[in-house]
Each structure stands twice: as structure tokens, then as C-alpha cells.
Amino acid sequence: MVAVLCRRCLPRAWLCRRAGQGCGRHYRAAICAVLKKPLTIEEVAPRSVGPQEVRVDIHFCGVNFADILVCRGQYQEKPHLPFTPGLEFSGTVLETGTDVSTVKEGDRVIGMRNFNCMAEECIIDQKNLWQIPEKISLQEAAVLPISYGTAIFALEHRAHTQPGEVVLVTAAAGTTGLAVIDVATNVLQAKVIAAAGSDEKCKLVLQRGAQSSVNYSQGSLKDAVRKLVGKGGVNVAIDMVGGDVFLEALRSLAWEGRIVVVGFAGGNIASVPANLLLLKNVSAMGLLYGQYKETKFPVFSKSLSSLLQYCQQGRIQPYVGMVFKLEEVNDAFLHVIQGKSMGKVLLALK
16 A cells, blocks of 8 residues: 655645745645545645634644544544544644634644544644643654543543552553553553563563563463463453453453453454353453543543643653654555554654
8 A cells, every 4th residue: 555646746836835925825634535545645725713723733643543444434433525534633733713712823732633633734623632741742742642541541440440450451562552551550550461462562562661571472361461460360451452362351350350442453353251250250341532522521631631741740651653754644554554563653744
């Protein structure tokens, strides 16, 4: 999969961001015009901001599996074609609406919205922006909204992880897995067993703070966990793989353990054997993080503000695995699809 339109095959006037009398200020955006086809890079005419809205100059945009799914028509939300994917970003405020009071021109911000962020600028409601403290770079900040937001909600809000508990995380070298390791270890003072699919990934998770690692491509996850913690098991499991890995993680729980389903990166959705829940009094629960933005916004907003403060204080350290240019968006998607990514994959718009 390669980019259909790139800097080498388009005229300069098409690709450059223009400003000035007579030509308007257009901006580039990644466009999904046909599902299951490569994205194109097109020039978009901006619209005016509403009273509560903010125009942001985007510097970095996160690449998430949800972006790939929505461009395949496999996500729960199905935007009308054509559309621009992208759920999160970091950047600087260009313009504010008449009733905006939370940010001003020049402020550095992170933001989340329902797609439309893989572009050089976007317009967003002021409530969906959070100011970036001065010690945090725009690149670091771009990792926080979804990956770290998911991690802190899974660990704190859903699993109620306590200091000293043992947390098992699958797909641990991915962006959310590394965020779970960071938050569990450095914020919640828990102990982490990180499960990943290669020796290289296991090496990375240990470098990022996990106390132990398991390569689940080499044998039973349950058996490997038992060797590390004994028959008692782990207190919390955060699973992003699904299928057999989920079932092995479920069987690795201690009495009154909790498992949180975050995703199905392995492509298979397991059925939960209810007898396993009963025998050890364990709890299985799900987390669709984005729903909290719509249903419990104060809790959602507070968690992002907390993450920014943790990052400012040096308690968490977001890890960027790969940065692609906007015109390389299809290569970025392929990098994620092939399971090559370790840490956050970003698009750089500057």
C-alpha cells in the first residue's frame, strides 16, 4: 500500500499551504474517498469558526487502529464519504470563535474529535481541547489523548488497580500497552507482567518499566504467568488481543481478579466461559474509551488533565515508535496493520 498522491507527483501549488490575497488559505488533508482504498492527499478550503469553536494548526496526529477500521467501513461509526480520518492531535491555536474563553491564539493544545484530524488544520469545539504544559513537547503530547487515556481508564476507572497489585497486559509493546505499563508502574505503583509477540518487543517492554515479560508466541501465556507469580495469578489483566490470548489471560487471574477488554488486535473475539468467572469470583468488563467523552465528559476531561500533569512532572514518559509525513499516511497504516509498530505511530504535519 503506497500513497496515491505524493509530493513528487503533484504541482507545488496543490501541495503547499497557501496564504495571501487572491489565493485563500487552503490546507492539506488525508482523504478517504472510497472504502478499502488508499487515502489521497488533497487540498481543502477552510470554513469559518463558530462562536464556541477553535481553529488549530496541527503539528502531530496519532495513527490508531480505529482510523484503519473506519477507512475499511468496519468501525462502529461510519462517516459519510469522503472524509478525513484522525481522532487525536497536538498543535497550536490559530483562531478562536467569539465565545471561546478556554484558549487563545498561540496556545499549544491537544484535542480529540470524531475523525478529521489527519490534516494541517482542524476546527474543534473548545471543550475538546486541553492546554499543553510548557515542559511537554508537541510530539510527546500527541501520544496522550487516546493511548494514555485508555490506559488510565482501564486501570483506574474500570479495574480499580491498587498499589502493589500485579497487572498483566497483552500487546504490551503497542502504544496502549506501553501506556498501561507506564501508568501502572509509575502512577499506580503496581507490578506489570508484559506479554508481547516477539523477543524484540519483550526487550522493549522491560526497558519501559515492566517487571517481567512473556513472549506468547513461544507457548502458553497462562503457563508462563504461573511460573512468574505461582498459582495465585494476577490481580488485573488488560487485554487488547482477544481470541485465545484473552482466554489465557482470563485463566491467569487470581481470586477476585479483574480483566478489561480493550480491543481485538488479533482479529478474533472470544466467548467468555462463565464458569471461569464463577470459580474464582473474577470480573470481566469492557472499555470503549471514547464513549466517556459523550456520556461522562467531566470524568473524561479530568483524566486527560491528570495525564498532562503526570507528564509535566516526569512521572510518565510517552514513547513514540515511528513518525511518518502526511503524504506517507498509507505507509503508516500498513506499518500498523503488519504489527510492526512498537510505541505510538504519529503523522507529522510540519
